[in-house]
Amino acid sequence: MRSVTLIIDKRRELSIKYKKLLTSETNTVIISKDLISAIKIIQDKEPDLIIISDSIDSDIPDYCKKIRALTYNMRPIIVATSKSAELQDRLSVLENGADDFISEPVNSEEFVMRIKAHIRRELESNMDVKKFLPGKNYSTRALKRAISENTFWAAMLVSIENFNNYKETYTELASDKLLQTYSAIINSALSENDFLGTISENEFLIITDGIKAEQIANFLTLAFDTVASKFYSPQDIKRGFMLMRGDEFAGRRSNFVHTTIGVVTNEFIEYKDTTQLMNSLIEIHGMADLPSKSNYLIERPRISAENSVKNVINNKVVIIEEDDAMSLLLTTILDMQGYEVIKTLDDTVPALVIIDAGTNLKGLEICKKLRENADFDKTKIIVTSTLHDKELVLNTGADLYIPKPYEISNIIKWVNSILS
Numbered sequence: 001m002r003s004v005t006l007i008i009d010k011r012r013e014l015s016i017k018y019k020k021l022l023t024s025e026t027n028t029v030i031i032s033k034d035l036i037s038a039i040k041i042i043q044d045k046e047p048d049l050i051i052i053s054d055s056i057d058s059d060i061p062d063y064c065k066k067i068r069a070l071t072y073n074m075r076p077i078i079v080a081t082s083k084s085a086e087l088q089d090r091l092s093v094l095e096n097g098a099d100d101f102i103s104e105p106v107n108s109e110e111f112v113m114r115i116k117a118h119i120r121r122e123l124e125s126n127m128d129v130k131k132f133l134p135g136k137n138y139s140t141r142a143l144k145r146a147i148s149e150n151t152f153w154a155a156m157l158v159s160i161e162n163f164n165n166y167k168e169t170y171t172e173l174a175s176d177k178l179l180q181t182y183s184a185i186i187n188s189a190l191s192e193n194d195f196l197g198t199i200s201e202n203e204f205l206i207i208t209d210g211i212k213a214e215q216i217a218n219f220l221t222l223a224f225d226t227v228a229s230k231f232y233s234p235q236d237i238k239r240g241f242m243l244m245r246g247d248e249f250a251g252r253r254s255n256f257v258h259t260t261i262g263v264v265t266n267e268f269i270e271y272k273d274t275t276q277l278m279n280s281l282i283e284i285h286g287m288a289d290l291p292s293k294s295n296y297l298i299e300r301p302r303i304s305a306e307n308s309v310k311n312v313i314n315n316k317v318v319i320i321e322e323d324d325a326m327s328l329l330l331t332t333i334l335d336m337q338g339y340e341v342i343k344t345l346d347d348t349v350p351a352l353v354i355i356d357a358g359t360n361l362k363g364l365e366i367c368k369k370l371r372e373n374a375d376f377d378k379t380k381i382i383v384t385s386t387l388h389d390k391e392l393v394l395n396t397g398a399d400l401y402i403p404k405p406y407e408i409s410n411i412i413k414w415v416n417s418i419l420s
Contacts, residue, residue: 002193003119004045004145005029008038009053009081014104018051021112025192027119035063039070044148046074046141048122049115052098054082061096068097074141077118081106128198130176131183139197139205143274146195146207147266154213154265156206157281158186158220161289162242163202165254169242170231178231178257185223189216210265217261217296224259225294232256243394251390251401260289261296268299291377315419316340316350320366322358330354333412339419349375351419354411356404357385357393364396371397380418382411 005022009015010033019029030045032038035056041047050067054060064078080098082089090101100118102111126138134142146153160166160182167175179202186196186204195207208216229237236242236256244252262285264277271277280299288297317339321327331341342348353370357363367383370376383398384406393401400414 002195003027003049003123004047005049005051005115005119006038006041006045006047007031007051007053008035008056009033009051010055011053014053014055018111021108022115042067042071042076045145046071047076049077049079049119051079051081051115054080054084061092064093064098065096074137077122079115079118130201131179131198131204133183133204134195134197136197136199139195139199140274140278142195142197142207143205143277147271147274147277152210152265152267154206154208154210154263155277155281156204156208156213156217157199157262157285158204158206159260159285160202160224160257161260162255162257165242165244165252166231166257169244169254170233174231181227181231182224182259185227186220189219189223210267213263213265214296214298217263217298220261221259221294221296228257239391239395241394243391251394253394253397253399253401255292258290258292258294260285260294262286262288263296263298265299314349314351316342316348316352317415318342318345318348318350318353320353320363321356323356326356329408330411333408334415337412337416339415345370350379352380352382352415354382354384354415355398357383357387359386361385361387364393367393367398368396382414382418384411 003026005027007015007018007029009018009031015031019031023029030041030047032041042050052060052063052067056063060080060082064080067078077100078098079100079102080093081102081104082093083104085103093101100114102114123134123138126135127133128135143155146155160178163175166178183204186206190196190206190208194209195205197205199205206216232242242254242256244254262281264280264284269280271280284297284299288295315338317334319327319330319341321330334341342350345353355363355367363383363385367381370379370381380399381397382400382402383393383396384402384404385393386404387393388403390401399418402411402414
């Protein structure tokens with residue numbers, strides 16, 4: 001994880017000296033000699049720390065104030081350096097936005113330690129405490145820096161799918177251990193020059209060399225699937241899915257966790273801003289997601305083209321219900337909710353099928369056949385039954401079991417939840 005320091009100083013020798021002192025494997029230092037070029041660097045790189053010298057052709061307190069106004073949304077550390085040691089000069093600079101004031105000539109060791117301490121606090125303030133990684137704000141900043149680089153880079157959106165279901169079933173403590181384990185796996189695949197941060201609780205961002213992105217993605221999918229089984233109970237492993245908590249009788253089936261990785265590079269597209277880049281990442285990531293298997297996908301020109309076909313929202317629902325009155329009631333209410341209710345499974349792949357198990361349990365056979373059909377791998381299935389054996393029902397492949405009799409409002413709530 002590299003930080004960026006900007007030095008604004010007209011003096012050639014001293015600015016080069018400061019750059020040599022502060023440049024390291026974890027800190028990139030950039031020198032600017034005037035306000036115009038400094039503003040461009042601030043916009044492109046969003047530096048973590050800015051050192052402003054009173055050698056510039058401007059009143060330094062006023063300059064600090066302008067920089068602080070320009071960077072209100074990212075709040076970098078501002079350190080002023082001056083030949084003056086007057087108390088009033090110090091107070092004026094600090095009052096106008098600077099975080100520190102250093103009188104020149106500086107002691108090299110003290111100067112380096114002060115700057116390191118400021119950068120350390122800046123990074124810690126943007127840290128995700130569970131995964132010990134930079135949070136969303138810093139990850140967005142890293143993306144912005146990548147866009148401004150004239151190198152071949154790749155951005156990778158890495159997620160743990162079904163994470164919320166796992167968290168609900170196995171508690172927050174277990175989910176935290178899962179996150180920390182995957183963080184360690186990802187870190188082991190990266191080099192010092194790569195960036196690893198977080199986007200959300202179960203989403204990571206990697207910025208790396210464009211050439212090795214696929215190698216990293218391939219390793220992560222294999223490594224995750226290798227260790228994931230250690231995070232389930234023996235009962236769930238034997239069952240083949242997570243049995244989630246419901247009320248006394250109802251139960252939900254959830255696939256095990258898996259990882260999905262979407263990768264974009266600047267090989268084919270010159271990204272203009274982080275919004276455009278994140279939208280591309282999210283789109284590729286969505287295409288890569290499989291129902292129950294880890295997978296990755298790397299952008300190709302035809303996928304990222306402006307006129308590419310967008311995903312169409314599937315809101316089709318099939319109702320298989322022995323009770324004609326109940327079937328009509330469900331159809332009417334779902335129609336009012338905006339769903340397209342169709343009568344048969346012929347020539348269509350719905351988003352959801354609601355199946356009544358029936359008195360002879362014929363509905364369970366229908367559920368099992370649907371789940372074995374690859375065409376319906378993304379279709380959700382709700383099974384209702386007077387037989388109060390949720391494990392038997394879920395073993396046929398149902399995503400949710402609701403015992404009969406049930407409240408209509410309850411099943412509509414589940415439909416909205418499953419298809420949201």
